Amino acid sequence: MTALAFTKGHGTENDFVLLFDPHGQVDLDPGLVRYLCDRRAGIGGDGVIRAVRAGGLEAGAGLAPATWFMDYWNADGTTSEMCGNGARVFGAFLEAEAGEELGGGTEFATRGGPRTVRSLGGGRYAIGMGAYRVGDATDGFDSEVAARGLEPVRPALSVDMGNPHHVVALADVGELAALDLTEAPEVRPVPPHGTNVEFAVALGYEERDGETRGRVRMRVHERGSGETRSCGTGACAVALAMRTWAGVGAPDVWDVEVPGGEVTVRIVGGTTVLEGPAVLVATGTVETPAG
Numbered sequence: 236m237t238a239l240a241f242t243k244g245h246g247t248e249n250d251f252v253l254l255f256d257p258h259g260q261v262d263l264d265p266g267l268v269r270y271l272c273d274r275r276a277g278i279g280g281d282g283v284i285r286a287v288r289a290g291g292l293e294a295g296a297g298l299a300p301a302t303w304f305m306d307y308w309n310a311d312g313t314t315s316e317m318c319g320n321g322a323r324v325f326g327a328f329l330e331a332e333a334g335e336e337l338g339g340g341t342e343f344a345t346r347g348g349p350r351t352v353r354s355l356g357g358g359r360y361a362i363g364m365g366a367y368r369v370g371d372a373t374d375g376f377d378s379e380v381a382a383r384g385l386e387p388v389r390p391a392l393s394v395d396m397g398n399p400h401h402v403v404a405l406a407d408v409g410e411l412a413a414l415d416l417t418e419a420p421e422v423r424p425v426p427p428h429g430t431n432v433e434f435a436v437a438l439g440y441e442e443r444d445g446e447t448r449g450r451v452r453m454r455v456h457e458r459g460s461g462e463t464r465s466c467g468t469g470a471c472a473v474a475l476a477m478r479t480w481a482g483v484g485a486p487d488v489w490d491v492e493v494p495g496g497e498v499t500v501r502i503v504g505g506t507t508v509l510e511g512p513a514v515l516v517a518t519g520t521v522e523t524p525a526g
Contacts, residue, residue, distance in 0.1 A: 237522070237523050237525070238520045238521070238522060238523075239254070239261065239520060239521050239522075239523050240254075240255070240518070240519075240520050241253060241254060241271070241278060241518070241519060241520070241521055242254075242255070242328060242331070242332075242515055242517070242518045243278060243280070243515070243516050243517040243518075243519075244324040244327065244328065244513065244514060244515040244516060245320075245324065245495070245513075245514055245516065246319075246320030246321065246323045246324050246465065246467065246498075246511060246512060246513045246514070247320060247464065247465035247493055247495040247496035247497070247498055247511055247512065248464035248465055248494070248495025248496060249281055249318075249320035249321070249463050249464055249465040249466060249467070249495060250279070250280045250281055250464075251280050251281060251282050251283065251284045251318075251321055251324055252271045252272065252277075252278050252279075252280045252282075252283045252284070253283075253284045253285075253286065253324065253325075253328050253515075254283065254284070254285040254286070255285075255286050255328070255332040255333075256285050256286065256287050256291070257286065257287060257288050257291065257333070258287075258288065258291050259287050259288070259290075259291025259292045260291075261285065263283070263285055263306070263308070264312075265308075265311075265312025265313070266312065267523060268282075268283045268308040268309075268310070268312045269310070269311065269312045270523065270524060271283050271521070271523075272310035277521070278521055280310065281309075281310055281457070281460045281463045282307060282308055282309050282310055282315070282318060282321060282459075282460060283307070283308040283310075284305060284306070284307055284308075284318075284321050284324065284325055284328070285305075285306035285308075286303060286304075286305070286306075286325065286328055286329060286332065286333070287303075287304050287306050288300060288301055288302065288303065288304065289301070289302040289303075289304045289344055291304075292304060292306060294306065294314075294346055295344060298344050302342075302343065302344050303329060303333075303335075303341075303343040303344065304343065304344045304345070305317075305318075305321070305322060305325045305343055305344070305345045305350075307321055307345065307346070309457070309458065309459025309460050310459065310460045310461075311459045311460065313459045314346060315346070315398060315458070315459060316345060316346040316347030316397045316398040317345045317346065317347035317348075317350070317364075317396065317397045317398050317468055318466075318467060318468065319362055319364060319396075319466070319467015319468040319469075319470065319471060319509045320465050320466065320467035320498075320511070320513075321467070322343075322345075322350055322352060322362045322467065322509075323352070323360040323362055323467070323509070323511060323512070323513035324513045324514075324515070325343070325352065326341075326352035326353075326354065326360045326362075326513060327358075327360065327513040327514070327515055328515065329341070329343075329352075330354070331515060337352055337353055337354040337360070338353070338354050339353070340352070340353040340363075341353075345397070347365070347396075347397030347398060348365050348366075348397055349365065350362060350363055350364065350365055351363035355510065358512050358513065358514065359510060359511065359512050359513075360510070360511070360512075360513050361508050361509070361510045362467070362508065362509045362510075363506065363508055364396065364397075364467075364468070364471055364506060364507045364508065364509055365396075365397055365506060366397075366505050366506055367394060367395060367396050367397075367471065367472075367475060367505070367506070367507060368394070368395040369392065369393075369394050369395075369475055369476070369479055370392055370393035370394065370395075372392055375390075375392060375479060375480050376390035376391060376392055377391075377392060377393055378390070378391045378392070378393055378401055378422055378423060378424060379391060379422070379423045380401055380403050380420050380421065380422050380423075380432055381420060381421040381423075382403075382414055382415070382416065382420040382421075382432070382434070382456075383414070383415035383416075383417070383418055384413045384414045384415040385405075385410065385413070385414055385434075389403045389404075389405075390403070391403045391422070391432075392476045392479065392480075393426075393430075394471075394472035394475050394476060396468040396471055396472055396507075397468070398431065398458075398468055399426055399428060399429070399430040399431065399458070400430060400431045400432070400433060400468065400469055400472035401422050401426070401430050401431070401432050401433070402432075402433045402434075402435060402472050402473055402476035403432065403433065403434045403435070404435060404436075404437070404476070404477075404480060405434055405435065405436050406436070407436060408436050408452060410436070411434055411435075411436050411452060411453075411454060414434055414454060416454060416455075416456045416461070416462035417461070417462070419432075419456055419461075420432045420456055429458040429459070430458055431455060431456070431457050431458050431466060431468070431469055431472075432455065432456045433453050433454070433455045433466070433469045433472055433473050433476075434453060434454050434455075435451050435452065435453040435473045435476070435477065436451065436452050436453075437449070437450075437451050437477055437481075438450040438451055438452055438492075440486060446486075446488055447486045447488070448486055448488045448489065448490055449474070449477060449478070449481075449485065449486040449488070449489040449490070450489070450490050450491075450492070451473055451474070451477055451489055451490075451491055451492070452491075452492040452493075453469065453470065453473050453491060453492070453493060454493075454494065455469045455493075457469070464493065464494045464495030465493040465494065465495040465496065465498070466493070467498065467509050467511070470489075470491040470493065470498050470500055470509065471500050471507040471509055473489070473491060473500075474489035474491060474500035474502060474507070475502065475507070477489060478502060487501065487502040487503070488500070488501050488502075489502075496511070496512065497511070498510060498511035499511065
């Protein structure tokens, strides 16, 4: 058994086990990730985030060695390109462990490309989420999704946030509540690398702080993790889908209600900015199994 230092954190209850490993000395593999994320036998989390310098892992090849890299793993032991809620927690973790000053914004690397994190104060952070791509769909949809508790099969729109998403619009919050996401929804055409599936209900517009803001409520089934309490890239995908469906004059700012709280998505040209809280709740050491 080996003692491993960890921090537990969450962003709108999307929770993570965080490891500070600047030189890439932790032998992080799928088995260890599954153990750490096990809510009964391990610590528990939707994923593992390792803070490591780019020079300390293979995925950082070609980057400046001192660049911070957000090494993100899903709970099932697979790696993922990016996690928006996790990026906010990653920012808070860098402040706490590396003494990073994030008031002016700091760039870091992910498997999905570079991102920026900026502290807004009061435990809130803004993540520059990079470029997105909405699926080519003349009628607003390019796929279909089947899910337990939802009849019939519904049309969906694909959104690439650096990781794959499919967004389904529902008629009301009753339909949203009736969904059974204990099993992964079926998406057609079948995505070659899997996908995250969001189900969303538009709740209208409001004027606040001198701007028109959309409001939407969502649930999500995340690739490699199952249903989670929140998904940052998913919230961005939902905001982009809602704006696409609403057409000309739709807001560029969306407040997104998730089971774990609320985040705000700002659509700025060809990019999005995700704003919301990040909380570090505990630190400790865990005995990791041999082999």
